[in-house]
Amino acid sequence: MTTPPNRSHGRKSISATLTPQDLMAARPRLKGAWTAKVLTLFPKAFPGVLGESLTGKALDEGLWALEAMDLRSFGVGKHRNVDDTPAGGGAGMVLRPDVLGRAIDAARAGTPEAPEDWPIVYLSPRGAPFTQAWARAWSRARGVTLLCGRFEGVDQRVLDHYPIEEVSLGDFVLTGGELAAQAMIDATVRLLPGVLGNAASTEEESFSRGLLEHPQYTRPAVWKGRAIPEVLMSGHHGQIEAWRREQAEALTRARRPDLWAARKP
Structure with missing residues (x-):
């Protein structure tokens, strides 16, 4: 286009x-x-x-x-x-x-x-x-x-x-x-410039890279006995990105095999 x-x-x-x-x-x-x-x-x-x-x-x-x-x-x-x-x-x-x-x-x-x-x-x-x-x-x-x-x-x-x-x-x-x-x-x-105010957010959403979005967490750190995954609290951006990618791929394979099959190698 x-x-x-x-x-x-x-x-x-x-x-x-x-x-x-x-x-x-x-x-x-x-x-x-x-x-x-x-x-x-x-x-x-x-x-x-x-x-x-x-x-x-x-x-x-x-x-x-x-x-x-x-x-x-x-x-x-x-x-x-x-x-x-x-x-x-x-x-x-x-x-x-x-x-x-x-x-x-x-x-x-x-x-x-x-x-x-x-x-x-x-x-x-x-x-x-x-x-x-x-x-x-x-x-x-x-x-x-x-x-x-x-x-x-x-x-x-x-x-x-x-x-x-x-x-x-x-x-x-x-x-x-x-x-x-x-x-x-x-x-x-929401994809138009200036609407969301954070262009990076649209790049990480479900379907933007052919994958479902990874799980999201926020405070409190522990809720009803469930803690935020340690890697997200580590401050190590490389490990966080790798974890999110793995989670997105696992969710897509499990819930949307059609999307997973359609992804380019």
Whole structure:
């Protein structure tokens, strides 16, 4: 993936979303800040947990931006219909291609055309599994557009017409893509410069090196008869690093043999 031009963090601007329900306009946005655009029937679900803790602080500071775009505003007719019955019959409803087309076109306005610079993602249980690699790739882009499905899904012609990637949070089905979108945005935003404040912490986390993270300990030194491993109290950084590596490898072999098998020699 190509690396976008360096972002300037020297200027703030106020930017409204493209929806009548503007949830983020009161927050400043640093010029060139990484942006997540979410196409959803439930814009009030955002920022949700993304507005808390470090991601929320970074959002308030304008280190990244969030635009929740209401699909209903692109709906058809007096009642702003967004779905219709499946062609060929069957249960449920399907999101209409004309509605989604207008929403995606609005989201793409002013964004880079190259998919690697601004991915468009449909959150779908039939998509590729979301991994830390996806988060790293998205964090290197200028932003990402996430389409949250509902009902029985979206008209296939939308997926065929636009450069859309289908990505899944896991092998289970949710009532919609909003929760998955928040999880994926959180995983991506925390990798952006300045969000966590400690770049080294992201290098030691689970999946960052193809391994699960080693066990962590803190004070008190003894709790309910269980002591912190002596090596961690030794002050010998080489031995500590070796112990942590051994623990990470043992945990990965035992709990995630698929990850262990996929590691490069």
